[in-house]
Amino acid sequence: MKKLIPETFTEYQFISSPLLSPDGQYTAFVAQTMDMENNCYIGKLYVIDTKGGTPRQMSEKDIKHFIWTPDGTLMYSQPAGEKDAPKMAYFTIDPATGAESCAQTISTMGGLPTFTEDGRWIIPGQVILQEKNPRYTEIRELPYWSDGRGFTCGKRNALYLVNPERDEAELITPRHFQVMGTDYQDGTLLYIGNEYTDCVEFRKGVYIYDVKTGQTSCVVQPGIFDIFHANLLDKDTAIIRGAKKEDSAYSEGFFYRVDLKDGACTKISDYDKKSEFCCIVGDVMLGLGQPNKAHDGKLYFVTVDGEYSYIRSIDRDGNLSPALTMDGVTNFFDINDHGLVFYGYRGDRLGELYVLEQDGAERELTRLNDAVLEQYHIAERIPISFTDADDVEIRGWVMPPAGYEPGKKYPAILNIHGGPRGTWGAEFNHEMQVWANAGYFVLFCNPRGSAGRGDAFADLNLGMGNVDYDNFMAFVDHCLAKWPDIDEKRLGVAGGSYGGYMVNWIIGHTDRFAAASSQRSISNWVSMDGLSDMGYYANGLQFGGFLDTHAEHLWDISPLKYAHNAVTPTIFLQSEGDYRCPMEQALQMYAVLKRKGVESKVILFKGESHGLSREGQPQNRLTRMHEILDWMNRHLQ
Structure with a gap:
């Protein structure tokens, strides 16, 4: 067999974003490959029959992000318009025929939509609070930069409610609010984050926006929890995973049930293993997917337990149940009334897609990388x-x-x-x-x-x-x-x-x-303090103190x-x-x-x-x- 060398990874296909069609007939996903000549990754959108078959490529375009629309078509977006008047074009693809068309072009620059019941869209976008100067960067906030995003001064992740037919958009989060996560169900939008003008409080709040009335309410005040994720079980109940101030600085947090009517927050489980994302370290995953999703009154989540990661569920009363029981690594998944699909690693193989059968058995859905590894010594x-x-x-x-x-x-x-x-x-x-x-x-x-x-x-x-x-x-x-x-x-x-x-x-x-x-x-933890995008708070939480109060300790470690x-x-x-x-x-x-x-x-x-x-x-x-x-x-x- 051939010896595996650094260049071998240029032969891999990197799968991400498995999503079930609303009727469960299809599973769509992205597979990225390396374009060494142009020094980039090319993403292709595929669909496969969830019962089995061969993946079908849906477009020749470079597509790395997509969604299913409620009527069972695929949607992706690309920038359009002129430099001085940018727009976003939204394209749809029929999964059965591959027919592609431009469904909508809107003036609001943002991501893929969440569809409301009345035909409007909720899209993630940005608010720019200060103009960019070509000669210098003005810093008046903390944090002032973020890894992978650069300087973030005067920028906020925001949410817009869009009427696509009229090309009208309404900002539904405060101008100084930083959105860190969302969930949506039946006219209720949940989002987490903080509003700030000086120094952000890393312990986030949880907010509810009623699409019908346009009213926003805060159901978990900022400053209480470091919230890792929040999900809607129904229009009246959410489950959050968060760590309180009194918890260990190294805590993965606990599960709490939140009553959205009165904000009552009840701890429902002492489960202390990570549920935010799979933290098993690897170098052959590219792209993302869902690490948690609420379905049928339960929250399903990826969790790391020992050297493996699984999917488990928790109900409103804190009862935990296994969804996947086979040892391996699972990174992300999708679930609806028709089944569960996930991306994971089994044995000494690269990541592929799997379907969870009704009897709990796992069925492999893709085999995009098998032919590659069969040539090499593992x-x-x-x-x-x-x-x-x-x-x-x-x-x-x-x-x-x-x-x-x-x-x-x-x-x-x-x-x-x-x-x-x-x-x-x-x-x-x-x-x-x-x-x-x-x-x-x-x-x-x-x-x-x-x-x-x-x-x-x-x-x-x-x-x-x-x-x-x-x-x-x-x-x-x-x-x-x-x-x-x-x-x-x-x-x-x-x-x-x-x-x-x-x-x-x-x-x-x-x-x-x-x-x-x-x-x-x-x-050097002394110079990391305030310089790293996590250093303005992590030193004090996890490493013993800040430069102005614990310089000697920081130097000792x-x-x-x-x-x-x-x-x-x-x-x-x-x-x-x-x-x-x-x-x-x-x-x-x-x-x-x-x-x-x-x-x-x-x-x-x-x-x-x-x-x-x-x-x-x-x-x-x-x-x-x-x-x-x-x-x-x-x-x-």
């Missing part, structure tokens, strides 16, 4: 676990190198996930397969602080850099004992985001690694404080447009290592954000993988 993931000093089980995996021969020594790479409330799980990972195919043992585990095992496990309790570091070092020791063919003199370590933080921390605390790759990293101890050759990879972990974090570490004469270099990617390894431009993603692999080869092979 390294086995072998579970390995140990008990840490606090008598807590730490779980991980070892992937032996391609062509592994017992008795022969091999280098190894320890890979550290982001978060820290991410988690490694049962999901195909292209880059780690590349390393195994290149002759490395690949080691990875979920230390304390990871998601999937409840709030107590995730809560580092100001122990970042201590309990997690101890877990990683003990895990490496355990792997060396179980796999004596790992050469302890040829160990590498790699990680991004929180993983980059840990790489920076590790090289300042041990010399056991012969090479390191620190990506989109954190080195900063890898930069210990960088003078480092001797490990290190490559830093950072994006110039990363506003989550800005590039100065890597440059500060690099400067210390260079002054000490430690071999190191920095790769700064232009036009990229924090998510380079997952949704960055194809050419940059390929360069990133080659830079890391070349660095490891030079120092470990």
Whole structure:
């Protein structure tokens, strides 16, 4: 079989957005492929009969987002009009015949609509509060930028009620309101977010807009919950998932029932595993879908439990039920009266679409990537676990190198996930397969602080850099004992985001690694305070305090404080447009290592954000993988 290499990922098809037609006959989805010549992704809209068959491409256009209309046609939108008079054109496609037409053109620039019962549309758009100056950027709000969006000063995500026939639009959220999520049912629009003019309160409010009367009411006041999602069970009831001020800073929140008539908020479950989205770390998912949806009096949601993710449901009284029971990774889904479809990973395969049968069995709906992986060696993931000093089980995996021969020594790479409330799980990972195919043992585990095992496990309790570091070092020791063919003199370590933080921390605390790759990293919590798009509140919540009150503590848990101890050759990879972990974090570490004469270099990617390894431009993603692999080869092979 062929060895899997960085370029192999250009052959994958990335599936997203599975949506059932209103009658359940069809499942529509987007499949994206890489256009390496133009350095972009091309999305194609497909429809497949939900009972089975071959996917049919619906349009030659690049389509990445779509919806079903109430009458069972597909709809997507594209910008239209002139530069000085922009418009949005909305196109429809008949799923049976593929016939395509322009259904409507409106002057309001926005996204795809939610349809009201009286023929109007609710569309997401923007409000611009201050004019953009070509010579300078005026900052008078906090936060002032957002990763992947750039400077956000004077901009708000908003909602408009549109009469498409008359091309009339009414702003239905306050001008200074930032919309962070919506749901709609039977004339009731629920939205979450905050109104602000100076500094946003990250604990959001929940609001109800009555389409018939045009009246808005606040049912959950801002400042109480950090709300992860809110869904309408019916016109009188919502379920929210949120964490209160008194909850742990690392809490995934709990489920609450909200009476929309009087705002009464009742906790209905102590379930403490993530339900906002699947946080199992991977690099072969592109595009999004629904991680939660209310249906037939229940809220269905994707949740991470250990190394797997499932779909579960909760009713108004807090009763939890499993919808999917097979081990694997599920990212998003759709459900209606006619069935449930989902996107997920099973075994050592790339993501595909599946249908949940009435008897609970899963039926594969697509096989777009099977022919690709059948050509390549896929390294086995072998579970390995140990008990840490606090008598807590730490779980991980070892992937032996391609062509592994017992008795022969091999280098190894320890890979550290982001978060820290991410988690490694049962999901195909292209880059780690590349390393195994290149002759490395690949080691990875979920230390304390990871998601999937409840709030107590995730809560580092100001122990970042201590309990997690101890877990990683003990895990490496355990792997060396179980796999004596790992050469302890040829160990590498790699990680991004929180993983980059840990790489920076590790090289300042041990010399056991012969090479390191620190990506989109954190080195200095002092300078992160107020600079990161999360730093204006996250430092105080999760990392022990703010610069003006806890500078000494923030410095104590900063890898930069210990960088003078480092001797490990290190490559830093950072994006110039990363506003989550800005590039100065890597440059500060690099400067210390260079002054000490430690071999190191920095790769700064232009036009990229924090998510380079997952949704960055194809050419940059390929360069990133080659830079890391070349660095490891030079120092470990």
